[in-house]
Amino acid sequence: MGVFVRFADRLSEASGRLAAWVFFAIGLIITYEVVLRYVFTAPTIWVDETARIGQIWATYLAAAFALKHRELIVIDVAFRKPGTLARKLTETFALLVIGLFCCVTVYYGFGLWLDATLRGHTTDTVLALPAWFTDASVWLGFALLAVQAGAEFIRLWSPRSSREEKG
Amino acid sequence: MTAAMIICGLLLLLVLRVPVAFAMGGLGVFLLWIYPLPLNAVPQRLFGTMDSFELLAVPMFLLMSNVLLKGNIGRDLFAAVQSWVGHWPGGLGIATVLSCGLFSAVSGSSVATAATIGTVAMPEMTRRGYDRSFVLGLLAAGGTLGILIPPSIPLILYGVITETSIPTLFLAGIGPGLFLCLAFILYGFARASLGDKFERSDPASGPERLRATLMALPTVALAVAVIGSIYLGIATPSESAAVGFVLALAMTAAMRRMTFALLQQAVHDAMKTTAMIFLIVAGAKVFSYAITIYRIPQDISSMLAANISEAGLFVLAVGLVLLVLGLFLESLSMLLIMVPVLFPALVAVGIDPIWFGIFFVVLIETALITPPVGMNLFVLQGVGKADLQEVVRGALPFVGILLATAVLLWFWKGLALWIPYGM
Amino acid sequence: KTIIRVTLQLPETHSLGQNWNRFKEIVERESNGELELQIFPSAQLYKDNQVPEAVGSGAIEAGSAFLGRFTGSVPAVDVVALPFFFKDEAALRLSISSGSPMRQLLDTAILEETGARVLWWQAFGRNVYLSKDAPLSLPDDVRGKKVRSYGKVQSWTIEALGGAPTIMSGSQQFLAYQQGAVDIGMTGASAVESRKLYEVMPYMTLTFDSVIEFVAVMNNDFFEGLSPQNQQLILDAASTVEEELRDAIYAQEAQAVEALRARMTVVDLTAEDRDKWRAATSSVIDRFMVEIGPTGEAVVKAGLEEEGR
Ligand code: NA
Ligand code: NA
Numbered sequence: 002m003g004v005f006v007r008f009a010d011r012l013s014e015a016s017g018r019l020a021a022w023v024f025f026a027i028g029l030i031i032t033y034e035v036v037l038r039y040v041f042t043a044p045t046i047w048v049d050e051t052a053r054i055g056q057i058w059a060t061y062l063a064a065a066f067a068l069k070h071r072e073l074i075v076i077d078v079a080f081r082k083p084g085t086l087a088r089k090l091t092e093t094f095a096l097l098v099i100g101l102f103c104c105v106t107v108y109y110g111f112g113l114w115l116d117a118t119l120r121g122h123t124t125d126t127v128l129a130l131p132a133w134f135t136d137a138s139v140w141l142g143f144a145l146l147a148v149q150a151g152a153e154f155i156r157l158w159s160p161r162s163s164r165e166e167k168g
Numbered sequence: 169m170t171a172a173m174i175i176c177g178l179l180l181l182l183v184l185r186v187p188v189a190f191a192m193g194g195l196g197v198f199l200l201w202i203y204p205l206p207l208n209a210v211p212q213r214l215f216g217t218m219d220s221f222e223l224l225a226v227p228m229f230l231l232m233s234n235v236l237l238k239g240n241i242g243r244d245l246f247a248a249v250q251s252w253v254g255h256w257p258g259g260l261g262i263a264t265v266l267s268c269g270l271f272s273a274v275s276g277s278s279v280a281t282a283a284t285i286g287t288v289a290m291p292e293m294t295r296r297g298y299d300r301s302f303v304l305g306l307l308a309a310g311g312t313l314g315i316l317i318p319p320s321i322p323l324i325l326y327g328v329i330t331e332t333s334i335p336t337l338f339l340a341g342i343g344p345g346l347f348l349c350l351a352f353i354l355y356g357f358a359r360a361s362l363g364d365k366f367e368r369s370d371p372a373s374g375p376e377r378l379r380a381t382l383m384a385l386p387t388v389a390l391a392v393a394v395i396g397s398i399y400l401g402i403a404t405p406s407e408s409a410a411v412g413f414v415l416a417l418a419m420t421a422a423m424r425r426m427t428f429a430l431l432q433q434a435v436h437d438a439m440k441t442t443a444m445i446f447l448i449v450a451g452a453k454v455f456s457y458a459i460t461i462y463r464i465p466q467d468i469s470s471m472l473a474a475n476i477s478e479a480g481l482f483v484l485a486v487g488l489v490l491l492v493l494g495l496f497l498e499s500l501s502m503l504l505i506m507v508p509v510l511f512p513a514l515v516a517v518g519i520d521p522i523w524f525g526i527f528f529v530v531l532i533e534t535a536l537i538t539p540p541v542g543m544n545l546f547v548l549q550g551v552g553k554a555d556l557q558e559v560v561r562g563a564l565p566f567v568g569i570l571l572a573t574a575v576l577l578w579f580w581k582g583l584a585l586w587i588p589y590g591m
Numbered sequence: 592k593t594i595i596r597v598t599l600q601l602p603e604t605h606s607l608g609q610n611w612n613r614f615k616e617i618v619e620r621e622s623n624g625e626l627e628l629q630i631f632p633s634a635q636l637y638k639d640n641q642v643p644e645a646v647g648s649g650a651i652e653a654g655s656a657f658l659g660r661f662t663g664s665v666p667a668v669d670v671v672a673l674p675f676f677f678k679d680e681a682a683l684r685l686s687i688s689s690g691s692p693m694r695q696l697l698d699t700a701i702l703e704e705t706g707a708r709v710l711w712w713q714a715f716g717r718n719v720y721l722s723k724d725a726p727l728s729l730p731d732d733v734r735g736k737k738v739r740s741y742g743k744v745q746s747w748t749i750e751a752l753g754g755a756p757t758i759m760s761g762s763q764q765f766l767a768y769q770q771g772a773v774d775i776g777m778t779g780a781s782a783v784e785s786r787k788l789y790e791v792m793p794y795m796t797l798t799f800d801s802v803i804e805f806v807a808v809m810n811n812d813f814f815e816g817l818s819p820q821n822q823q824l825i826l827d828a829a830s831t832v833e834e835e836l837r838d839a840i841y842a843q844e845a846q847a848v849e850a851l852r853a854r855m856t857v858v859d860l861t862a863e864d865r866d867k868w869r870a871a872t873s874s875v876i877d878r879f880m881v882e883i884g885p886t887g888e889a890v891v892k893a894g895l896e897e898e899g900r
Contacts, residue, residue, distance in 0.1 A: 043755065046758060117644070117664075122663050123663045124663050125640055125659060125660050125661070129666075
């Protein structure tokens with residue numbers, strides 16, 4: 002159990018860091034495009050699409066990190082006292098909703114991805130990026146989120162970890 | 169009937185502390201599943217939502233403002249403004265509002281504005297004997313300018329959802345933003361004149377003023393360049409934001425205030441906030457897919473159109489609903505839940521979508537400083553190590569000012585529309 | 592009662608939306624209400640580029656998308672974008688009419704690759720060139736200029752003419768022309784009027800060199816689950832509305848061009864000029880056959896055969 006939690010934490014941490022630098026890189030390439038277009042009148046054909054696909058990857062890679070760091074917005078009007086049984090039950094319920102949402106997304110997303118990949122489809126642009134790369138962003142991101150949701154569930158109900166969390 | 173059940177279901181999930189993103193996304197999946205409709209739509213919708221160049225403005229503006237934040241730009245702005253107006257009666261209050269306004273011009277988020285200016289202004293003001301609750305309220309309210317004065321994340325999202333022009337929305341935010349600045353300043357000035365006790369600052373000397381102003385000048389130039397390039401159509405909001413981010417990085421590096429460690433923090437913080445916002449956007453898109461298939465927005469629209477033919481009545485009804493929702497809902501969620509439902513109806517009764525965007529943002533600002541759920545209240549509670557009650561008490565008069573502005577916007581639409589359309 | 596949900600990129604008031612409304616009217620009437628169409632316009636459900644997958648996977652029953660959106664799965668659909676490929680309007684109508692060899696090849700490929708069955712093609716209009724500083728009448732006028740394009744083959748055409756292509760969405764055009772971000776624009780003739788492009792681009796050259804087509808598609812599994820009767824009435828209604836729209840669009844286009852003559856300088860190409868343009872861009876057809884492979888070659892041959900060339 003502890004191994005699994007540590008594994009999930011590391012994975013989410015790494016994917017979050019990766020996502021952060023993907024956004025950073027997007028900032029650089031868009032600037033590069035603007036400079037090329039206005040200073041050298043030589044627009045690129047790859048920046049627009051690369052930036053968009055980068056955004057999809059970065060957003061969904063950051064999901065697990067956001068859950069781990071409790072960066073997901075929760076409406077804090079009820080069950081406000083941490084550590085109570087009612088609070089633990091609501092948090093379990095929330096993790097269940099997240100987990101189910103992930104399962105649906107991963108199951109159907111993977112199916113669509115597999116089909117497009119086997120057929121060798123691409124995006125409909127000049128760049129024609131392969132679908133195996135672009136479409137993997139969604140199911141992979143939500144698979145990582147599902148793993149982290151599992152880890153959070155274990156952390157929630159294991160007495161040792163919840164003490165660590167307070168400290 | 170179905171609509172009422174769906175709304176109750178959503179509220180129940182939110183009360184049970186399901187994160188907003190997954191309350192909406194999960195409910196959307198559930199609605200598709202019981203209909204029954206193919207769930208293939210879910211990953212497709214998630215992919216399509218983020219496949220948007222317009223949305224890139226959000227992480228780019230967040231990167232820009234986080235870099236400026238780590239480069240201590242908030243302190244410079246405050247020092248510069250204070251050197252000019254600090255010694256006036258209520259001068260620190262005025263300086264605070266002006267600093268919030270200035271920082272708003274480089275930040276798209278209210279929470280970031282409140283946190284940045286709050287951190288520098290709070291100690292200075294309390295040290296000089298300003299009433300704590302007034303200071304907390306002023307900063308909470310001043311921070312809300314962050315989403316009205318461009319750039320603005322809610323306006324970007326509103327533009328993406330409704331397919332209205334983001335540059336035009338940005339321009340429309342300037343008038344009401346400046347008006348609110350003025351209103352906040354006048355309120356602070358009135359409090360000062362009516363005999364609040366505090367120590368005035370000493371007037372700054374000429375060289376001090378010059379130095380402080382020079383330090384703040386690059387940031388002001390950056391804000392003007394970013395908004396100017398959007399206004400002149402030289403670059404799209406996403407492009408301006410990206411260039412603004414790179415310039416902010418160059419600027420803070422040139423001032424020797426940027427280290428790799430700080431950059432890493434800035435990049436990280438921008439990622440966290442982006443993930444938080446975008447997951448809500450993605451969840452909202454799954455939810456709106458489901459309710460569109462159920463024809464809920466269409467039905468609400470035709471129901472409203474059948475019963476309320478007058479635009480004024482419609483705006484009043486919507487305003488009241490948003491005010492009540494704003495007490496409990498986090499502001500971004502309010503936008504993402506309500507706009508898809510309301511938009512067809514408001515077009516039907518002939519309300520200008522640009523004007524409505526600004527009206528909506530003023531109500532979001534109100535929501536940010538009303539209890540029990542008000543993000544800016546929470547920020548100031550943290551920054552000022554204060555009691556929530558204390559912040560709420562101070563913020564209350566500003567709720568009044570914001571609501572008065574919303575009413576004024578209805579009677580004087582030019583306040584928002586004059587700058588973009590010049591009428 | 593069977594519900595057919597339709598995702599539409601354009602608003603219901605647009606010719607393509609009205610075309611779907613016509614289809615809905617016929618289908619609902621002929622099936623005695625057994626089939627019901629629900630149209631979701633203005634990309635409420637899916638963006639244009641997601642329609643092939645959404646309809647193909649059955650997430651939604653039917654929809655319309657720009658034909659170029661299928662290039663990710665069937666690159667050969669870009670044949671309609673080949674410059675000066677169709678000799679004239681009559682040849683064009685023949686080549687892309689339902690049941691023509693070229694159509695059969697493409698419709699079959701789309702069905703096999705995506706699972707979406709093509710019901711009918713929706714005419715959107717023909718391509719024209721806009722310019723800012725000087726009228727374009729010869730292919731050489733494009734050399735060294737920055738040109739707005741909206742697809743891969745369109746970009747190849749610009750490269751063949753010695754220009755620098757930039758891909759831009761329809762909505763980005765106005766500002767780009769106004770700011771001078773590009774010198775020349777490729778666009779559908781109808782957009783010049785609807786997007787008020789004549790305000791920023793004083794010259795329009797009526798090349799009509801390629802066509803912009805949308806396709807109305809339906810999920811094939813869904814289609815095959817319908818009764819043979821209903822299948823037939825859907826196909827009949829499709830071919831009715833296909834003809835109606837093509838006639839209406841070309842008439843509208845002619846009208847729009849006449850109206851624009853008062854607002855901008857319109858350049859009509861002489862037969863010799865057209866031959867020069869055709870010669871200058873003929874390499875694009877070769878490039879298409881090489882890069883797209885066997886299907887590309889097959890559709891090009893089918894298109895040429897149809898015209899008896
Ligand atoms: Na702002
Ligand atoms: Na509130």
